[in-house]
Amino acid sequence: MAALLEAEGLTAGYGQTAVLHGLDFAVEERGVTALLGANGAGKTTTLRAVSGMVRTGGALRLAGERIDGRATEEIARRGVAHVPDGRGTFMELTVEENMRLGAYTRRDRAEVEADFERVFGYFPRLRQRFRQQAGTLSGGEQQMLAISRALLLRPRLLLLDEPSFGLAPLVVQEIFGIMRRIREEQGVGILLVEQNASLALDFADQTYLLETGRIVVSGPAADIRRDESVRRSYLGY
Amino acid sequence: MSATEEIPATPVLAQASPRSAMANWQRGALVLLGSAAALAPIFVLESFQLFQLTMAVIMALAVLGLNIVTGYNGQISLGHGAFYAVGAYATAILMSHGDWSFWATLPVSAAVCAGLGYAVGFPALRLGGLYLALTTFSLAVAVPQILKHRAIEDWTGGVQGLFLVKPDPPSWLPVDADQWMYLVALGVSAVLFLLSWNLIRSRVGRALMAIRDNPTAAEAMGMDIATLKTRAFAVSAMITGIAGSLGAVVIEFVAPDSFGFGVSISLFVGMVVGGVASIAGSIFGGLFVLFVPNIAEEVSKAAPGVIYGAILILFLFLLPDGFAGLLRRAAARWRRVAARNGDGP
Amino acid sequence: MDGLAHQLIAGIATGGIYASVALALVMIYQATHHVNFAQGEMATFSTFIALTLIQAGLPYWVAFVLTVAISFALGVAIERLLMRPVQHAPVLTHVGVFIGLLLIVGNLTGWVFGYTTKVFPSPFESEGLLFGGLVSGHELGSTVVTLAVLLLVYLFFRHTSLGLAMRAAAYNPASSRLVGIRVGWMLALGWGLAAAVGAVAGMMVAPVVFLDPTMMLGILLYAFAGALLGGIDNPMGAVVGGFAVGVLENLAGAYVVGTELKLTVALAIIIGVLVVRPSGLFGRVVLSRV
Numbered sequence: 001m002a003a004l005l006e007a008e009g010l011t012a013g014y015g016q017t018a019v020l021h022g023l024d025f026a027v028e029e030r031g032v033t034a035l036l037g038a039n040g041a042g043k044t045t046t047l048r049a050v051s052g053m054v055r056t057g058g059a060l061r062l063a064g065e066r067i068d069g070r071a072t073e074e075i076a077r078r079g080v081a082h083v084p085d086g087r088g089t090f091m092e093l094t095v096e097e098n099m100r101l102g103a104y105t106r107r108d109r110a111e112v113e114a115d116f117e118r119v120f121g122y123f124p125r126l127r128q129r130f131r132q133q134a135g136t137l138s139g140g141e142q143q144m145l146a147i148s149r150a151l152l153l154r155p156r157l158l159l160l161d162e163p164s165f166g167l168a169p170l171v172v173q174e175i176f177g178i179m180r181r182i183r184e185e186q187g188v189g190i191l192l193v194e195q196n197a198s199l200a201l202d203f204a205d206q207t208y209l210l211e212t213g214r215i216v217v218s219g220p221a222a223d224i225r226r227d228e229s230v231r232r233s234y235l236g237y
Numbered sequence: 238m239s240a241t242e243e244i245p246a247t248p249v250l251a252q253a254s255p256r257s258a259m260a261n262w263q264r265g266a267l268v269l270l271g272s273a274a275a276l277a278p279i280f281v282l283e284s285f286q287l288f289q290l291t292m293a294v295i296m297a298l299a300v301l302g303l304n305i306v307t308g309y310n311g312q313i314s315l316g317h318g319a320f321y322a323v324g325a326y327a328t329a330i331l332m333s334h335g336d337w338s339f340w341a342t343l344p345v346s347a348a349v350c351a352g353l354g355y356a357v358g359f360p361a362l363r364l365g366g367l368y369l370a371l372t373t374f375s376l377a378v379a380v381p382q383i384l385k386h387r388a389i390e391d392w393t394g395g396v397q398g399l400f401l402v403k404p405d406p407p408s409w410l411p412v413d414a415d416q417w418m419y420l421v422a423l424g425v426s427a428v429l430f431l432l433s434w435n436l437i438r439s440r441v442g443r444a445l446m447a448i449r450d451n452p453t454a455a456e457a458m459g460m461d462i463a464t465l466k467t468r469a470f471a472v473s474a475m476i477t478g479i480a481g482s483l484g485a486v487v488i489e490f491v492a493p494d495s496f497g498f499g500v501s502i503s504l505f506v507g508m509v510v511g512g513v514a515s516i517a518g519s520i521f522g523g524l525f526v527l528f529v530p531n532i533a534e535e536v537s538k539a540a541p542g543v544i545y546g547a548i549l550i551l552f553l554f555l556l557p558d559g560f561a562g563l564l565r566r567a568a569a570r571w572r573r574v575a576a577r578n579g580d581g582p
Numbered sequence: 583m584d585g586l587a588h589q590l591i592a593g594i595a596t597g598g599i600y601a602s603v604a605l606a607l608v609m610i611y612q613a614t615h616h617v618n619f620a621q622g623e624m625a626t627f628s629t630f631i632a633l634t635l636i637q638a639g640l641p642y643w644v645a646f647v648l649t650v651a652i653s654f655a656l657g658v659a660i661e662r663l664l665m666r667p668v669q670h671a672p673v674l675t676h677v678g679v680f681i682g683l684l685l686i687v688g689n690l691t692g693w694v695f696g697y698t699t700k701v702f703p704s705p706f707e708s709e710g711l712l713f714g715g716l717v718s719g720h721e722l723g724s725t726v727v728t729l730a731v732l733l734l735v736y737l738f739f740r741h742t743s744l745g746l747a748m749r750a751a752a753y754n755p756a757s758s759r760l761v762g763i764r765v766g767w768m769l770a771l772g773w774g775l776a777a778a779v780g781a782v783a784g785m786m787v788a789p790v791v792f793l794d795p796t797m798m799l800g801i802l803l804y805a806f807a808g809a810l811l812g813g814i815d816n817p818m819g820a821v822v823g824g825f826a827v828g829v830l831e832n833l834a835g836a837y838v839v840g841t842e843l844k845l846t847v848a849l850a851i852i853i854g855v856l857v858v859r860p861s862g863l864f865g866r867v868v869l870s871r872v
Contacts, residue, residue: 546682
């Protein structure tokens with residue numbers, strides 16, 4: 001089965017500084033891949049590389065098609081929805097406008113409306129706050145909004161950058177619970193970056209561990225969860 | 238937190254240039270050569286061409302003024318023509334109404350313009366690059382109207398302006414009035430250029446550039462930003478104002494319509510083309526400001542403006558550090574080649 | 583009393599012009615964080631195009647629509663050719679490019695169309711005054727037209743998908759790209775719209791102040807003042823500010839400083855706003871984190 005996303009020898013950097021030094025990883029169709037690692041390991045940069053937000057070298061293939069070197073908006077139009085670190089909410093716009101922007105590139109009106117309903121099913125609070133300015137939402141609600149915006153693109157691949165960041169544990173649980181539902185119901189492939197390793201390992205199929213821009217451990221999440229030595233050396237628990 | 242595609246490019250602005258490795262005799266020879274070249278025109282050029290060269294020197298001085306506050310200190314002024322106008326009118330009013338000698342008006346003009354620059358510098362503190370550009374632009378547009386106003390008409394001569402008479406050359410010098418004005422302009426400019434050059438190489442100069450390049454860091458390092466910036470404005474206004482005074486007496490006429498926003502724009506273009514944050518660049522800028530429109534006017538009345546604009550944009554795209562930058566890079570390359578040849582077998 | 587009422591109404595009429603140009607300025611500022619110093623010259627150039635079309639025999643409103651379309655295209659072209667290459671450059675470079683644009687467009691206008699002042703026709707009945715001498719046909723007509731244009735622009739931005747995308751691109755280009763918005767083209771469209779709105783303003787003001795290459799320079803200043811007064815990042819505010827400046831200018835000119843110093847009023851407003859409340863009446867106060 002061809003992978004949904006394949007990275008081969010991926011390098012990336014900012015200006016003169018190289019951050020990623022040749023990564024090989026994959027996200028399977030309908031699968032969840034987690035990228036773990038400490039701060040500064042290059043996890044966020046990896047997602048940015050997939051989205052074309054930084055200069056890259058090496059190869060990136062989305063369902064077999066090369067996307068490295070393409071503009072971010074073109075990659076998004078090919079069905080890659082990226083929920084960036086910091087959520088990337090349009091603060092000055094309303095919740096409704098944020099969501100409509102998610103569906104901006106779609107032409108199938110009826111399906112878009114159906115998707116809106118589905119998203120409200122996941123996150124009923126957004127229906128309540130529909131006309132409110134996005135900047136007034138709480139952190140957890142903004143995360144929900146960001147994920148909704150991504151889903152409204154009807155993506156093939158969902159990139160999630162630290163969805164648990166800055167959120168209370170209960171809220172995080174709620175969000176991950178919903179992400180499980182999304183994964184089952186939508187059939188979308190997910191590339192997840194998380195600092196909270198145990199959360200990620202519970203959720204993911206495949207895991208890659210990054211350290212200063214290189215993959216040091218990789219394997220099925222279940223195996224890594226069981227491997228005490230890996231957990232203790234790299235994940236701190 | 239937000240993603241960036243690439244780090245935005247910053248232009249290579251001149252920092253204080255390092256002491257060049259020139260032997261003393263080489264430096265002395267350069268000064269001698271330079272002086273000879275500067276004085277030569279008196280003997281070689283016709284009266285009108287000498288007048289033009291005099292104006293070029295004055296323009297260079299005016300551009301130098303702008304360079305100090307915009308090039309070296311990063312405060313964008315699109316209204317320096319206003320200081321030029323004030324300097325010109327200060328001299329004109331004192332000479333025309335008060336019968337003052339030209340030399341006596343210079344300190345007054347300098348003081349008034351410095352004061353005005355200081356006054357402008359205060360609100361300028363609150364304005365970021367763009368807003369300051371906007372405000373000074375508005376000032377430049379409004380200047381002719383202010384100068385024509387009835388309330389001060391008795392002094393300024395209103396729309397008709399004021400006439401001046403060039404000072405006579407001293408009796409012991411065998412030069413005519415035009416040649417004397419050239420020497421005066423050259424002399425005053427040389428002094429101010431030298432003082433500015435010293436200022437830029439001093440600690441104050443480095444502080445000004447630090448404020449331009451990284452105001453947050455400069456403040457964190459304890460620099461008194463407010464004082465430095467307002468004083469930069471004062472000095473800059475004074476220099477351009479003195480240029481205005483020189484201009485007034487060389488042309489022997491001031492009128493409100495000669496000081497429209499075109500002057501401010503010319504100074505800005507001269508600064509960019511000559512080389513932002515460059516003493517030598519100011520000289521190129523002055524030459525450019527004076528001679529290019531004259532040449533362009535041969536083509537059509539509109540041509541100077543269009544050519545100005547086109548050259549400005551071309552330089553911003555291709556040569557952001559102006560003529561001076563181009564020469565600097567050429568000199569560096571030549572030095573490298575020479576060194577390599579010197580090391581050869 | 584009559585005089586005051588007429589001054590107010592005349593102020594509103596000119597205010598409409600300032601509001602339109604102020605809106606154009608704010609649209610470009612919002613998208614790019616740069617002020618288009620050449621906005622006035624572009625509007626003047628457009629107005630000359632309109633005159634040429636009218637003199638060639640086209641009916642007024644046909645020439646009007648054509649001019650708006652041409653101006654739109656020119657605005658898009660300028661953004662793609664001139665602004666795009668310097669989008670990441672420092673402020674000085676940007677300001678310089680705008681000034682260069684001002685020089686080129688301003689002088690090109692004179693070159694192509696000549697420097698003599700021309701009479702520009704008004705499509706509205708200008709003979710006699712309406713409503714008992716309060717307002718001229720042109721003042722009323724031009725106010726209606728500018729209000730209509732402003733309303734259309736508002737509706738476009740608030741209620742269309744494209745308008746939403748343009749706002750998003752201005753607020754947050756990075757996130758906009760993530761949802762597939764081609765930010766570059768949104769900027770170009772913004773420029774096109776701004777140029778079109780400016781053209782309308784030019785055509786409305788030309789019958790009053792007569793058409794020559796320097797027509798819009800003073801108006802640009804008033805538009806700046808209006809935009810700043812209302813809040814340079816707030817389109818609504820810019821419109822209100824424009825009207826306010828129009829009224830203030832007229833009243834100050836009639837009763838306080840005399841007509842010769844009216845530009846100084848604009849300057850005073852600009853300085854006043856920037857010193858007292860830089861974000862304007864309705865703008866957001868932006869705190870910069872160190």
